[in-house]
Amino acid sequence: MLKPHQLAAELEARLGDPTDPDQLFSYENCAGLDARDEFPAAICDQLDGLGLSTYYVPPQYGGALQNYEDLFQLLRTVARRDMTVAVAHGAAYVDAVPTWIAAAPPLALRLGVELVRGHRAERRFRGGGVGDALDMASSPPDPIGPPVAAASPAGYVLTGTTPAAPRTRGGLTGLLARTGDDLMEMSMFLVETERAQLAPPARLHGIRGTDHGSLTLHDTEVAATDLIGTEGSGVELAMKSRQLTWIVDAAVSLGGIDQVLRLALDRVIEDTVYDLRLVDLPQVRRRLTEAYADLLAAEAVALVATRSVQVSTDELAVVGPAATVFLRDRADDLIRLAAELTTDEGRVGKALRDHQTAGAVSGGVRVLRSLAGQLPLLVRTYGQPAPLAPAAALTTDLPELRADQLQLLSRNGSSLMNGLPVAVAELESLANAGVVSHQLAGSAEVVLSVANDLHCQLADAIDPTVALELGKRYSLCFAASACLQVWLRNYADHPKDDLWTGGVWLEACLVRLLGLMRVPPAGLAETVQIAYGRLMPAMVQQLRSGRLLSLFPYPLSEESRP
Known part of the structure; x- marks a missing residue:
């Protein structure tokens, strides 16, 4: 198991079963806090005691933040239980980022010691609240x-x-x-x-x-x-800090998907209607498999984006918004789907409220505008030679973050997108060698064609009313490129994993992403049926074994199913 996922699995085990109301960090306790509009102080203290705050602090200031993927996976684990807790606890990291980027070492060390210690002050609210609040x-x-x-x-x-x-x-x-x-x-x-x-x-x-x-x-x-x-550097510093704080947004979105998709699957796979299992209904089966493909694609995007913090720091002005837009859109859609399929209105309703509000608070529209505003620049750099997506090679060590490389605009565009033609050619070679199907390679060719057409559109003058839609389409192409690179750079490490062998998850994700772009894959309906049909057993197996629905599953604290 990769180190970030191992850390997440250890945190998951130490937090206990969230379905057990006697556990501090349980679904029931979080629902009560939500009903009372109460800050989750005791849960945050528990997370501090388990060392989560140390992953907000770089090692030179006394913490353990050597790998931003570690931070992402830990916060994803927290958000899977409750997005409110992830936002409340993660606020300390968001608040600290400008200090790590630009503060003098003594000031940064002072903050690092404070965060690692994990002390939380009792709030004194002006105009009421606790303590001696001023009138x-x-x-x-x-x-x-x-x-x-x-x-x-x-x-x-x-x-x-x-x-x-x-x-x-x-x-x-x-x-x-x-x-x-x-x-x-x-x-x-x-x-x-x-x-x-x-x-x-x-x-x-x-x-x-x-x-x-x-x-x-x-x-x-x-x-x-x-x-x-x-x-006088405050505005620039705030904008650069945003390139590191979107990790909290990504963790909240993917953690929310983790929670609600499992709820929906639990109901659909176990329940029957007129002696028919819901999962056997073609329309329901198709939608659930699409949702699982959405989750896997979102995970691939998040992995590449978080690793890019240290591998492609100068590209984060593009990587961060593209990843955030994709993850938020997928999470919103999947939470709504869960609301349609599950009877647990309390947890799903809370997840829907939490995710929508978290996106509004962190400026979801501003993120999309930031991406749309860079589209003309991305056209000029598209097609330039690019390295073989080092951020997607998940077993390679990451270099130390160099904050001085943060740029307000990515002058070189996105190396992930620039490397798409080479990745598609590599997949075609694997198809000729019998490693993957020609249908999969054909769908990758369709993705490349869509990306080329998109950049041709971007080369023309863009109407502001159209720019936001093109920004969303760019995020879908970015997601497809991330899926391709994650599979290509890591499939050899999973020779006996049914999810990876033959590109099962990759084909389903590309088919799904093309569907979101309203573009048919190679092979049309036949490809869609085959891709989703091969993916469904892996999803059911992960669910029944009590493991995280993921490219890299690990046991969850909830009781495993027989």
Whole structure:
């Protein structure tokens, strides 16, 4: 088992069976917290005790964040149980990223020690809540706009209110403040959380109980050494940080898929209607197999994207948005499907609310616009020679992250997409050698044709109203390329795995992705029936054996089925 999946399996086992109400991190307990809009403090403390916070901190600052795939798989495990907990706990990582990128080592070490220790402060809400919260009537009115940082002999004096966002309960928090006359002259600071007042959290539709609110500072003095990076670099730093924080979004989406797809399968495979098993109904069987293919494709995309953090750092401006758009769309569709197929309205309804709200809070539309805005640049780089997708070779060691390589735009486009022609040719060679079917190779050729046509469209002037749809189509081509590369770089390591042998999962994923693009695969209906027919037994076997539905399954804490 690969190390990231081994870490996830160990965390899963130590958290216990989530269907057992006596377990702290159980579905029942999370439902109760959601109903009360209560922060999952005890569960977050449990995760800290199990060492999750150490994976938010790079090793040079006392943590274990050597591989961003480790972080992704651990947060995916948390999100599979409850997306709210993943967002609430992962907020500490999101908040810390600017410090890892640009802070002076002493400041970063200070935050690292705080996170590894795992201490969570009790919240003091302005205008009510716990403890000695200040009465709003006695507080000066909040300034409009971001906080202002005025120079002082000791450093800066911060005054103002931040925008609402999920907040960490750690002892230190990062925030943007204006350090010049221009609104864009922003700087990032690391301040002690207890020196700011948190407005009572907003009552959100989903991810209820997370500390989603604004911070207010009144003449708060901070030292010059609390400045993260250089003065005036705050906006750029925030944008670069986003290229590392989308990992939390990806984990939330895939974890949500993990949870609801299993619920739907449990019902459909076990239940009957008029003495017929639901799974034997052709339309239901087809839709479930498509959903499993969606899950496997989403997993392949997430693996390549998270490994690209360290392998192709200068391409994250494209990789992050493309992966996020694909994962969010697939998760939304699969959660809705589960709502149609399962009777567990509580868990599925909560998953739907949580995922939709998490996407809105983290700026789902902005992510798509970011990808669409780069499409003209991607046209100019498409077709350039590219390495053999090192991010997809899952057994190779990853280099250390070089944060100085983060770019606001990917000047070289996407090496994953640029390598698509070579990957398709490689698959054709394997088909000629009898390793995979010619139908699979033909479907890969169709994917390449779609990608070529898409880039021809992008070469023309793009109407803004069309750009977003083209961005979504690009994310589907990106996903197909990720699936191809993951299978090509790793199939030799799985000679006895029915899911990998002959490209079973790859063919189903390509057929599914072409269907989402409304393009028929090679062989038309025959290819679709064969691809899904070969995939179904692997899905049922993973489900009945109590293992994670995955390219790399491991035992789950729920009771295994006979």
